[in-house]
Amino acid sequence: MLSATSRIPPGQNRPYAWVAQEVGRPKAVRAVGSALGRNPVPLLIPCHRVTRSDGKPGDHVFGAPAKEAILRAEQVNLTEVRELAKARIFYIGSETTGIVCFPTCHNARRITPGHRRGFRTVGQASYRPCRHRRPALAGTA
Missing domain, CATH: 3.40.10.10 (DNA Methylphosphotriester Repair Domain)
Incomplete structure (x- = not known):
């Protein structure tokens, strides 16, 4: 899951379902969230770029506000x-x-x-x- 997440370019995001499909487990959306929550190197593996399909950033090891701030710093238009x-x-x-x-x-x-x-x-x-x-x-x- 971490390798799929590392392929998401700066300034972009993908839904948890995309990561699940990338690793060959399309129904393991919650497992993706759990695994990313245990990301040992969140500054190197950009788990902040994986978001909920409802447009909300979701949780992050440093907290949801930090995740949103990082995405905005990467020029992701979260409002849109x-x-x-x-x-x-x-x-x-x-x-x-x-x-x-x-x-x-x-x-x-x-x-x-x-x-x-x-x-x-x-x-x-x-x-x-x-x-x-x-x-x-x-x-x-």
């Missing part, structure tokens, strides 16, 4: 992530490229408003999942 999650939007797609990814993916953040589409699931998008961030692994929200 929460608003999208509240609207049941977990993926952003571009109608021009036909690619869908997580809202915090650097490519998704570059989509101009007129071409930006929100989706609850990757399947709903009918777009190709981003090859780099692999959103299809997160399953449905």
Whole structure:
């Protein structure tokens, strides 16, 4: 789980379900949270980049406020992530490229408003999942 978490780039986040799928245990979402809670090197393995699917940061070894502060310092727009999650939007797609990814993916953040589409699931998008961030692994929200 820690190796999957270490692949999440700065300024981006992934849901616990993505990490669970990455390690081949798609139903082990709670186990991911427990394992990340025992992360022996939280400053080296960025467990702060793994968040709840409802847009809330979730717990952290240094506390939830610290997790939120670290994410904001990495330029994650938590306000937007929460608003999208509240609207049941977990993926952003571009109608021009036909690619869908997580809202915090650097490519998704570059989509101009007129071409930006929100989706609850990757399947709903009918777009190709981003090859780099692999959103299809997160399953449905």
